[in-house]
Amino acid sequence: MIVMKFGGTSVEDAQAITRAAGIVKARLPQKPVVVVSAIAKVTDQLLAMARAAGAGDRDTALKVSRGLRERHYNVAGELLGTGIFTQFHSELEADFDALDELLRGIAAVGELTPRTSDHVASYGELLSSKIVTAAFSARGLDASMVDSRQCIVTDSTHMRAAPLFEDTNQRLQSTLPPLLADNRVPVMGGFIGATKAGVTTTIGRGGSDFSAAIVGAGLGAERIEIWTDVDGMLTTDPNLCPEAKRIKVISFDEAAELAYFGARVLHPATVLPAVQKNIPVYILNSRNPSCEGTRITTRAPHCRNIFKAIAVKKRITIVDVAAPRMLLAHGFLKAIFEAFDRHRVPVDVVSTSEVSVSLTVDSNESIPALAADLAKLADVKYEGRKAIVCLVGDNLRETPGVAGRVFAELADVKIRMISQGASEINLTFVIEEDAVPGVVQRLHKTFFSDLDPEVFA
Ligand code: ASP
Numbered sequence: 001m002i003v004m005k006f007g008g009t010s011v012e013d014a015q016a017i018t019r020a021a022g023i024v025k026a027r028l029p030q031k032p033v034v035v036v037s038a039i040a041k042v043t044d045q046l047l048a049m050a051r052a053a054g055a056g057d058r059d060t061a062l063k064v065s066r067g068l069r070e071r072h073y074n075v076a077g078e079l080l081g082t083g084i085f086t087q088f089h090s091e092l093e094a095d096f097d098a099l100d101e102l103l104r105g106i107a108a109v110g111e112l113t114p115r116t117s118d119h120v121a122s123y124g125e126l127l128s129s130k131i132v133t134a135a136f137s138a139r140g141l142d143a144s145m146v147d148s149r150q151c152i153v154t155d156s157t158h159m160r161a162a163p164l165f166e167d168t169n170q171r172l173q174s175t176l177p178p179l180l181a182d183n184r185v186p187v188m189g190g191f192i193g194a195t196k197a198g199v200t201t202t203i204g205r206g207g208s209d210f211s212a213a214i215v216g217a218g219l220g221a222e223r224i225e226i227w228t229d230v231d232g233m234l235t236t237d238p239n240l241c242p243e244a245k246r247i248k249v250i251s252f253d254e255a256a257e258l259a260y261f262g263a264r265v266l267h268p269a270t271v272l273p274a275v276q277k278n279i280p281v282y283i284l285n286s287r288n289p290s291c292e293g294t295r296i297t298t299r300a301p302h303c304r305n306i307f308k309a310i311a312v313k314k315r316i317t318i319v320d321v322a323a324p325r326m327l328l329a330h331g332f333l334k335a336i337f338e339a340f341d342r343h344r345v346p347v348d349v350v351s352t353s354e355v356s357v358s359l360t361v362d363s364n365e366s367i368p369a370l371a372a373d374l375a376k377l378a379d380v381k382y383e384g385r386k387a388i389v390c391l392v393g394d395n396l397r398e399t400p401g402v403a404g405r406v407f408a409e410l411a412d413v414k415i416r417m418i419s420q421g422a423s424e425i426n427l428t429f430v431i432e433e434d435a436v437p438g439v440v441q442r443l444h445k446t447f448f449s450d451l452d453p454e455v456f457a
Pocket residue numbers: 007008037038043044124190191204205206207208209
């Protein structure tokens with residue numbers, strides 16, 4: 001069996017769901033289990049209405065809900081003939097009535113708990129899985145909706161619930177194989193689960209990829225396909241460098257480095273359960289299904305090139321903390337990181353000298369308060385409009401002189417920070433934001449002109 005996960009944009013409207021049906025049909029002999037996200041942007045809207053209700057603004061919550069209802073009716077109406085839709089309509093209506101009831105309840109109490117927030121958010125995947133199941137059935141696929149809350153068992157950390165793998169695997173194994181044996185196509189909502197006691201949970205934003213990996217790992221799938229709206233991972237952002245090429249195969253570790261520094265296709269941490277079981281994960285384009293996409297494997301493929309990709313993260317601020325007085329004093333780094341922790345500001349790149357530390361953070365409004373706090377410990381400066389450039393490739397481990405080649409290429413560029421070593425497969429540095437396009441284009445030309453055809457398209 002295989003798992004096919006369709007993200008929000010791959011089920012965003014009737015056309016997209018029809019495309020998905022065609023893609024699934026072509027895979028029927030491989031016994032697909034389908035996992036779907038909520039329709040694009042729906043989770044954001046559900047959370048917005050939950051917040052509005054929590055703030056006591058019932059009217060806004062119900063207004064957003066009306067828009068959502070309309071959108072789902074329209075998509076379902078377009079997908080299903082009038083006969084089927086009339087019947088299905090009342091089912092959707094009952095769900096939306098229950099959602100509105102819930103919103104009224106939240107507004108009456110004027111408080112939104114994480115548990116209730118999960119309950120509201122779960123409607124996105126619940127509705128999309130129902131609509132996709134009905135649409136697949138109307139297109140000749142023998143689809144069965146499986147309520148993920150019956151299969152994905154989690155702890156009760158609402159909004160970021162952790163799956164309980166033993167219980168989950170048992171439930172998956174008792175629910176799905178019988179359907180597959182019966183030549184049915186199970187359709188499940190991603191992102192949602194339930195505690196052992198049956199309370200609805202969600203497993204973190206963007207969690208449908210994680211759901212797909214949990215299902216694939218639990219059932220020992222041959223492969224997991226993540227259907228999205230791009231051809232896969234690219235050597236760099238094509239908006240910065242039109243010569244960017246598709247990466248055909250990349251290791252989990254390499255993909256994880258790229259995701260950390262901004263590649264948004266998929267966060268590999270979410271497919272870890274599959275990778276740990278050696279199940280390959282494919283990123284594929286539902287608008288261009290014949291493209292073979294990107295395969296993520298447990299171990300790095302043999303590759304002639306040093307690097308697989310250049311990732312860039314813009315809107316970075318460098319925070320410099322200098323404390324000559326603290327020379328040799330222990331506990332200095334701890335005090336600094338505690339300040340970042342207090343202000344909930346995550347740090348990306350760090351470099352230290354005897355008397356100072358430079359750190360990069362995403363530019364945001366907490367920085368002035370953080371800097372004021374740090375100023376109690378040391379001299380603090382911060383400067384925005386920076387960018388992190390990160391070159392990733394497993395061959396970096398074994399190839400001597402790479403840093404020399406990279407920085408020789410950038411001899412005239414002001415490099416603000418350099419970091420290499422933590423993972424051994426990335427070389428990271430910080431430059432002025434304005435310099436990004438030129439730097440990326442030059443590096444791409446140097447390191448990605450003569451590409452290994454086994455690894456790059
Ligand atoms: N619908 C959820 C979200 O938007 C989960 C997902 O799409 O992966 O976060």
